[in-house]
Amino acid sequence: MILLIDVGNTNIVLGLYKEKEQIHGWRISTDLNKTSDEFSIQIMQLFAQNNLNPKEVKGIIISSVVPNIMHSLENMVRKSFKIEPIIVGPGTKTGINIRYDNPKEVGADRIVNAVAAHNKYKKDLIIIDFGTATTFCSLTKEANYLGGCITPGIRISSDALFEKAAKLPRIELEKPKHIICKNTVSSMQAGIIYGYIGQVEYIVKRMKKEMMELGCDEPMVVATGGLSSLIAKGTRIIDKVDPNLTLEGLMMIYEKNKE
Incomplete structure (x- = not known):
């Protein structure tokens, strides 16, 4: 499974994809005061509520227009999923x-x-x-x-x-x-x-x-x-x-x- 994270100014949209098809989607509030641990608790609860195993996530990509939240989110990904996320930005291959x-x-x-x-x-x-x-x-x-x-x-x-x-x-x-x-x-x-x-x-x-x-x-x-x-x-x-x-x-x- 691949976890997609789109960080907007108001909401963070998460999509879980399997074989290029979305199987789950969630929307949570963008909160600059949340720590990586708090994000981890929230996202792990979403997985648990839907009987999903976070260990099956093999890749994560993040797009963000809120720079101040990225430190917490990136740390959450590394600690909770043991994955180095792809961050959309300069140097990312897009074809555009x-x-x-x-x-x-x-x-x-x-x-x-x-x-x-x-x-x-x-x-x-x-x-x-x-x-x-x-x-x-x-x-x-x-x-x-x-x-x-x-x-x-x-x-x-x-x-x-x-x-x-x-x-x-x-x-x-x-x-x-x-x-x-x-x-x-x-x-x-x-x-x-x-x-x-x-x-x-x-x-x-x-x-x-x-x-x-x-x-x-x-x-x-x-x-x-x-x-x-x-x-x-x-x-x-x-x-x-x-x-x-x-x-x-x-x-x-x-x-x-x-x-």
């Missing part, structure tokens, strides 16, 4: 040509998504990852990563309203039927969700235009991340929602680097 001013600045999550999307779709692509931040990435069918843009995530926008406006409550992220709403909660939901849909549509249209000016075909738009389905239901500009894109990319990178 990064056309960034400084390739080291590109987040590991964006590269992992690009690896999976390129290998699965073999097209000019725009990849949107709806996480704590929302990332938009441009990738050609020749595996050239052209760059992209980063915006505040939907939850950040929602939390900012609650924290900065004294009379506004914290709300659930649900799409109301109408944009002309008759109560505060629905008004906030409409503004955040429909406003975000409008932002996504505008950015994608501009990215498509710039990519086609460079000679690309009209790119396919692939979305992933926890809130991708919510936004995709409100727009036709997203062609495919692929919730497992990041874990599949990690598995592909593991195969390229396991030696």
